[in-house]
Amino acid sequence: MALDLETREQLIDTVRRFVTERLRPLEAQVSEDDAIPGEVIEEMKGLGLFGLSIPEEYGGLDLSMEDECLVGVELGRTSPAFRSAFGTNVGIGSQGLVMFGTEAQKAKYLPGIASGEIITSFALTEPEAGSDSANVQTRAIRDGDFYVLNGTKRFITNANKADLFTVMARSDPSKPGGGGVSAFLVERNLPGLSVGKPEKKMGQQGAHICDVIFDNVRVPAENRLGAEGEGFKVAMQVLDRGRLHISAVCIGVAERLLADCVAYASERKQFGQAISGFQLIQGMIADSKTEALVAKAMTMETARARDAGKSVTMEAAAAKYFASEMVGRVADRAVQIFGGAGYVADHGIERFYRDVRIFRIYEGTSQIQQVVIARETMKRGG
Ligand code: COS
Numbered sequence: 001m002a003l004d005l006e007t008r009e010q011l012i013d014t015v016r017r018f019v020t021e022r023l024r025p026l027e028a029q030v031s032e033d034d035a036i037p038g039e040v041i042e043e044m045k046g047l048g049l050f051g052l053s054i055p056e057e058y059g060g061l062d063l064s065m066e067d068e069c070l071v072g073v074e075l076g077r078t079s080p081a082f083r084s085a086f087g088t089n090v091g092i093g094s095q096g097l098v099m100f101g102t103e104a105q106k107a108k109y110l111p112g113i114a115s116g117e118i119i120t121s122f123a124l125t126e127p128e129a130g131s132d133s134a135n136v137q138t139r140a141i142r143d144g145d146f147y148v149l150n151g152t153k154r155f156i157t158n159a160n161k162a163d164l165f166t167v168m169a170r171s172d173p174s175k176p177g178g179g180g181v182s183a184f185l186v187e188r189n190l191p192g193l194s195v196g197k198p199e200k201k202m203g204q205q206g207a208h209i210c211d212v213i214f215d216n217v218r219v220p221a222e223n224r225l226g227a228e229g230e231g232f233k234v235a236m237q238v239l240d241r242g243r244l245h246i247s248a249v250c251i252g253v254a255e256r257l258l259a260d261c262v263a264y265a266s267e268r269k270q271f272g273q274a275i276s277g278f279q280l281i282q283g284m285i286a287d288s289k290t291e292a293l294v295a296k297a298m299t300m301e302t303a304r305a306r307d308a309g310k311s312v313t314m315e316a317a318a319a320k321y322f323a324s325e326m327v328g329r330v331a332d333r334a335v336q337i338f339g340g341a342g343y344v345a346d347h348g349i350e351r352f353y354r355d356v357r358i359f360r361i362y363e364g365t366s367q368i369q370q371v372v373i374a375r376e377t378m379k380r381g382g
Pocket of ligand 1: 132179240
């Protein structure tokens with residue numbers, strides 16, 4: 001649902017203040033501790049952040065894609081790990097259920113997802129199914145009123161906290177590729193489901209990814225999401241949406257880094273003047289600003305097209321491709337503008353430089369976005 005302009009302004013203002021006053025002062029500590037304080041998670045719940053995209057009837061804010069992206073930009077103005085705490089509930093962990101769930105499935109899970117009582121996770125990736133996500137090897141064998149799941153999922157965001165997984169598993173081994181894959185809502189406490197230790201990562205400390213192992217996990221057949229064999233399409237449509245959300249976060253990080261660069265360059269003196277007076281510094285700021293504006297225009301236009309009911313697979317891939325590459329360049333220039341101060345930990349610039357690297361990889365690598373863009377462009381004839 002699209003918000004009226006006043007409500008939208010109020011929401012954005014609330015999120016901006018929360019980010020500025022509450023989250024930004026905690027960035028270094030969260031990175032150090034590799035954990036977000038429990039009271040901050042409770043405040044996020046109170047603000048409704050876990051339910052941004054969940055329909056109102058189930059207790060969420062039911063934001064349009066455009067409004068969600070505007071909020072995503074605000075959330076990008078701090079360490080991306082904070083957003084990750086509720087990012088799966090807003091995006092890949094809930095949207096399969098929102099788009100393809102039965103009334104009974106939605107009534108059972110969505111209120112808890114919207115409030116943050118249920119943490120969700122999206123289990124598609126496997127050791128042999130990363131970019132080639134149709135090559136899912138996890139098996140789902142029908143046994144009466146159950147499916148029995150066996151296999152291993154890898155790099156699953158929020159798996160260590162998740163109560164509910166959307167799991168893609170092969171229900172028909174005679175069909176290779178996406179056609180033999182079904183999606184399931186799998187509760188964490190089912191016997192045989194275990195979660196590995198969080199991986200040590202390059203950045204985004206405070207956000208976690210783990211293996212999820214299924215050892216004869218009996219999932220009630222009523223927890224299948226969508227029709228049998230439709231699981232790959234469920235996953236792809238969830239990702240179409242998720243890619244726009246990630247684009248918005250990339251834009252927010254770029255805007256944050258630009259503000260940091262402008263402040264630092266105005267203060268830092270060399271050759272007897274603030275370095276902001278030097279045109280080579282200005283050139284870097286101009287390039288970063290221009291690219292951030294382009295990414296924002298693409299992302300918002302695509303979000304509005306999606307809200308209008310258009311298929312945006314190609315445009316969402318293009319937005320994610322450009323925005324994630326863009327924020328990599330902006331972070332690189334930020335280190336350059338800060339110089340030695342950007343390379344040491346004190347200003348947090350090197351931390352952002354590491355944090356943004358994953359944007360070019362998760363929810364589809366840049367190379368996968370290129371494949372999606374090229375295929376669709378060739379299909380359309382240009
Ligand atoms: N929406 C709806 N349906 C889609 C779709 C989309 N965005 N993308 C593909 N499909 C459908 C196709 O229409 C096709 O259906 P039919 O068999 O009925 O024709 C089916 O899914 C298979 O599609 P395709 O042939 O394009 O599959 P490929 O194996 O070639 O792979 C890519 C497609 C590479 C685009 C896909 O595997 C992908 O996105 N990989 C990256 C996955 C990813 O983002 N992983 C990140 C981890 S999850 S956080």
